[in-house]
Amino acid sequence: MQPLLLKPRYALSVLALMLTSTFTFFIGSAHAVNTTQTPYQTDRKDAGTSNSSSVTIGANGQVVTYGNGAITYTAPDGTKFKMTQTQFVELGNSLFQQECASCHGVTANGVPQNKTPGNFPNLRHEAAAAVDFWIESGRMPAANPRDVQAQRRPPKLSHKEALAIAAWIATLSKTTAWPLIPSTHLKGGSLADGSALFALNCAACHTITGDGDALAFDTYAPSLRNVPVVQITEAIRTGPGNMPRFAGNLSDAQVRDIVKYVSLYIQHPRNPGGLGLGGLGPVAEGFIGLALGVGLLALAGFWVGERQ
Amino acid sequence: MSDTMVKTKRTKKQQAGPYGKLGHTINELDDRLGIAKAGRTFFDKVFPDHWSFMLGEIALYSFIVLLATGVFLSLYYVPSSTLVTYHGTYLPLLGRKFSEAYESSVNLSFGVRGGLLMRQMHHWACDIFVGSIVIHMARVFFTGAFRKPRELNWTIGLTLLILAIINGFLGYSLPDDLVSGTGIRIAYSIILSIPLVGSYVASWLFGGNFPGHIILERFYILHMFVVPLIILGLVGAHMFLLVRQKHTQFPGPGRTENNVVGAPMFPIFMAKTTGYLFVITGVTALLGAFAQINPIWQFGPYDNTSVISYAVQPDWYMGFLDGALRIWPSWSFHSFGYTLPLEVFIPSVILPGIIFNICFAWPALERKFTKDNEMHNLLDRPRDRPVRTAVGSAMLSFVFMLFIASSTDVLAKYFSISLNTVLLFMRYAVPLSPVVGYVVAYYICKELQGVEHAGKRKVPNVVTRSATGEYIATPAPRRVDDVHHELAPLQVPTYVSSEEPPPSTSGVRQVDR
Known part of the structure; x- marks a missing residue:
């Protein structure tokens, strides 16, 4: 008697079963990851103190500036915009109610009025640098609050308005939330340290050319090509969205080195070899090599080969 | 002809002998190495x-x-x-x-x-x-x-x-x-x-x-x-x-x-x-x-x-290896104190092995299936061998899709699609691509076979309207460039004579195998 498996009908059905199970594996593993996690980080209570060498305390006992030769952090100050601090905070409050309260709530606690607490972050302990980053990078007010990740856009609010909102939010918390608005002194930075630290800390998501790339579940590491110095520093120190917050493991000097490398080389890559091809690496190179190189040569072959 | 001879081009030429200086050198080389025969084969390669x-x-x-x-x-x-x-x-x-x-x-x-x-x-x-x-x-x-x-x-x-x-x-x-x-x-x-x-x-x-x-x-x-x-x-x-x-x-x-x-x-x-x-x-x-x-x-x-x-x-x-590694599900086998990392072994060792072995075996496979053991010096048009063309198209589609799968992140980024969606798509698209490639190529071949003169240079029609309003289409007369002149084959000399070699002729030649 012939074994069952040797009969074509049975062999085929076994093969079909194997193929089907293959596809089941495909489906299974694609859905195996938890999708319910929220991309927002709401808990910033663990904000540490800076590695600063000098701290300036204001008249009311609050921290006004601190920092060192690498980065100075300054509290939002209305006098720079020819306003008293009270007026400045009041401006921030009214702007917040107008632009932000529909999601973050009128008291900035992340609970919109008459709605159950949702996925909106509580901003009451938010640092000035974080507020400034989100507003000045155009991510807030969000184009679509339900987006997994807010996109960089031309900012809707001005520098002054962003700082005013940050100043108002600072008044909601009894302690000063770290960090304040940074200003990075690039002059003394080391490019070599910056490039090494960039490779170690940033390239894993933003890619070594700083072009950014897609991450899992609709999130992405944005391109660093057109990010101002202040916002790079703010992002490293506050960790917006999915980005980890680099607090204890990088000193101010190291952050300054990274920012210097990003602003001088990542944003202005020296392309001594010709066209940079978008920093895409082998994908673009392969396309050019095949389409332009082999394609042109095949056309030339047509031209040469068909000549009588 | 004395030592006082004026060196002109003509006298130089006369001195060099009937074959010229280069010819003389080649002659000397031929006497020692016998390069004329190989050279003739080489120069007359058609x-x-x-x-x-x-x-x-x-x-x-x-x-x-x-x-x-x-x-x-x-x-x-x-x-x-x-x-x-x-x-x-x-x-x-x-x-x-x-x-x-x-x-x-x-x-x-x-x-x-x-x-x-x-x-x-x-x-x-x-x-x-x-x-x-x-x-x-x-x-x-x-x-x-x-x-x-x-x-x-x-x-x-x-x-x-x-x-x-x-x-x-x-x-x-x-x-x-x-x-x-x-x-x-x-x-x-x-x-x-x-x-x-x-x-x-x-x-x-x-x-x-x-x-x-x-x-x-x-x-x-x-x-x-x-x-x-x-x-x-x-x-x-x-x-x-x-x-x-x-x-x-x-x-x-x-x-x-x-x-x-x-x-x-x-x-x-x-x-x-x-x-x-x-x-x-x-x-x-x-x-x-x-x-x-x-x-x-x-x-x-x-x-x-x-x-x-x-x-x-x-x-x-x-890229095709990278693509296979990226989309392969994370299967691995742990037993008896050993780990069999199938998620690496299958896409990066087994898969390319299969691809290249199919390529190596193809001539033998085709001989076996077509039972064609004849010598073939004339080429096929791809459409006349739809199955072979379809198989080649299937293989190319498969490898190409694997290649595309190696840029899942770039695709996700530039088309603003979730990386997971791209991955899931590729997991279906890659195994399906050879089927699609096969079917599409097969039917294109069949369609092309059905069209008379497909692929030939098109001759424009000249449409004229007669006095009664009737339209008549007639093929335009061929331009001079369009007419392909078949040149009369020239016989290649089978030996090298000791006399003056015939002038090199250009044009189409025909040699016997």
């Missing part, structure tokens, strides 16, 4: 006039560019993992410590005159080399040029493709930058994933654990000596068989299974192919000069296994 026969030459000449630029690079590259401090001109690396291999690669880019151009030409020529091998192979496959008696040359060509890919990978690894270090790491893991022998082979190749200290030296010897030497030898064998078995040709007037109709090597094809050599060198040089490839200074050194960049892809010819 090349059929079809542009697609030039595709293989892209590979040949880009290989020559590779050899030339590679020799230049080898003068400056140091294959050493010894740590050195960089003192060059690229500021972000100044004072950093990394391997001498990376340092010498950066230095030959920035410190050596023309070094960067040579490095970029080398890399572009490599991309073009492998690409042209693939399209040359596709031409050979779809026209059935691999059939008896040319199966051996098909095998040699495929081996060349594999060696080209391997050598490309080895070369990509040599600069010891972040990207190539990642590549070596992946290769190490792939070797490790082979059951039973994997760990031993990896340990033997790397001289211990990854990365070790000697892998760059070993890759260097393989990349610039061993593999190129084998490639060179196989290219020689490829060309020898080509001359020995003569070219295939497309069917046409005067073309039979027993002749070759086309232009002779000298002077026509010699002129064409030399010109083509310059075109290929020129395009490579233009790309090398104006399009930046593999900016290793941006990538930085691979000095720490914890340093990794996202979005690292291999060069395009390794």
